[in-house]
Amino acid sequence: MTLSGVELRRISMPLVAPFRTSFGTETVRDVLLVRVVTDAAEGWGECVAMSGAGYSPEYTDGAADVLRRFLIPALARARRSDGPAVAPALSAVKGHRMAKAALETAVLDAELRAEGRSLARELGATRDRVACGVSVGIMDSIPALLDVVADYLDEGYARIKLKIEPGWDVAPVRAVRERFGDDVLLQVDANTAYSPADAPHLARLDPFGLLLIEQPFDEEDLLAHAGLAGMLTTPVCLDESITSARTAAAAIRLSACAVVNIKPGRVGGFLEARRIHDLCVSHGVPVWCGGMLETGLGRAANLALAALPGFTLPGDTSASGRYFDADITAPFVLRDGHLDVPAGPGIGVMPDPARLDAVTTWTEWIAL
Numbered sequence: 001m002t003l004s005g006v007e008l009r010r011i012s013m014p015l016v017a018p019f020r021t022s023f024g025t026e027t028v029r030d031v032l033l034v035r036v037v038t039d040a041a042e043g044w045g046e047c048v049a050m051s052g053a054g055y056s057p058e059y060t061d062g063a064a065d066v067l068r069r070f071l072i073p074a075l076a077r078a079r080r081s082d083g084p085a086v087a088p089a090l091s092a093v094k095g096h097r098m099a100k101a102a103l104e105t106a107v108l109d110a111e112l113r114a115e116g117r118s119l120a121r122e123l124g125a126t127r128d129r130v131a132c133g134v135s136v137g138i139m140d141s142i143p144a145l146l147d148v149v150a151d152y153l154d155e156g157y158a159r160i161k162l163k164i165e166p167g168w169d170v171a172p173v174r175a176v177r178e179r180f181g182d183d184v185l186l187q188v189d190a191n192t193a194y195s196p197a198d199a200p201h202l203a204r205l206d207p208f209g210l211l212l213i214e215q216p217f218d219e220e221d222l223l224a225h226a227g228l229a230g231m232l233t234t235p236v237c238l239d240e241s242i243t244s245a246r247t248a249a250a251a252i253r254l255s256a257c258a259v260v261n262i263k264p265g266r267v268g269g270f271l272e273a274r275r276i277h278d279l280c281v282s283h284g285v286p287v288w289c290g291g292m293l294e295t296g297l298g299r300a301a302n303l304a305l306a307a308l309p310g311f312t313l314p315g316d317t318s319a320s321g322r323y324f325d326a327d328i329t330a331p332f333v334l335r336d337g338h339l340d341v342p343a344g345p346g347i348g349v350m351p352d353p354a355r356l357d358a359v360t361t362w363t364e365w366i367a368l
């Protein structure tokens with residue numbers, strides 16, 4: 001497969017409602033898409049970096065810059081341009097895993113489309129649909145939260161995840177338990193908002209039968225997470241800390257986590273995501289697929305990953321309508337709490353040209 005060029009495209013997708021976390025509030029998803037054109041097929045990748053650097057050091061403008069100045073030229077110099085060749089070709093560039101993931105996914109998508117194979121099959125998926133959870137932001141009040149959770153449960157979501165931060169943690173969890181009972185699958189995500197000194201306070205979440213508590217501390221503080229894990233019966237899950245199979249191995253060895261949230265964009269792509277899956281399965285560590293408010297392109301690819309056997313917990317790949325009035329692909333619609341895994345070649349979906357044009361703010365063609 002010969003690469004002839006790469007398109008970088010920025011799109012602006014308004015959210016159906018503000019999404020508040022411990023590091024800020026999103027109202028518009030500013031997305032960088034990567035399209036590679038080859039002699040055999042075209043492929044798409046979605047960069048999960050956000051406009052700001054609150055979740056990770058990467059941000060959308062920076063991802064576009066590092067792709068244009070370093071990653072795409074490095075790929076152009078590589079002799080091979082199939083999916084597995086991308087990460088080695090980009091290895092001289094440190095970090096920038098989200099930008100690298102978008103490029104690798106686009107190349108993988110083109111390669112698989114050309115060969116008529118689905119990403120799901122390529123990765124080793126064993127299911128054709130996956131159970132879906134939903135992430136619920138920090139709300140202005142407990143009644144507002146309960147209304148939103150009630151709606152998601154009515155829609156059929158298999159699991160509720162509550163964003164928490166100091167001052168919004170025990171009370172919302174208690175309210176959800178009191179209103180909806182102990183059988184609802186419930187977990188929380190702090191996005192690093194707490195300090196190790198907060199451990200005794202976080203232990204007050206233990207009586208609520210949570211599936212897990214996600215990333216309470218700084219992403220570099222594996223030892224603090226190991227200390228909390230020793231205090232709680234609630235499993236500790238890591239998200240921002242897990243940037244590769246190496247860091248996953250270290251976190252497991254240090255007992256810093258009992259569950260891993262895998263996000264292909266955060267770890268540099270779907271092939272590394274599969275390596276983390278395989279590592280976790282070998283250690284008996286359950287995994288689930290996290291989300292970064294992806295469009296249908298990223299959502300489709302995440303569903304392929306979430307269908308692997310070690311993904312035993314509902315993930316954050318929710319229906320398109322959770323975030324967008326109109327997706328850039330055919331919408332993903334929840335059906336009895338599940339989403340179907342795309343079975344077509346590559347990621348299995350294509351953007352609708354008219355929708356894509358309607359949300360495009362900028363596009364750049366880089367000939368190779």
Ligand SMILES: CSCC[C@@H](NC(=O)CCC(=O)O)C(=O)O
Nearest residue numbers: 021135239290291292293294316
């Ligand atoms: C804007 S928050 C993005 C990161 C966050 N993602 C979610 O909460 C799920 C978002 C989604 O449904 O895609 C996480 O830390 O897990």
Ligand SMILES: [Mg+2]
Nearest residue numbers: 189214215239
């Ligand atoms: Mg998280």
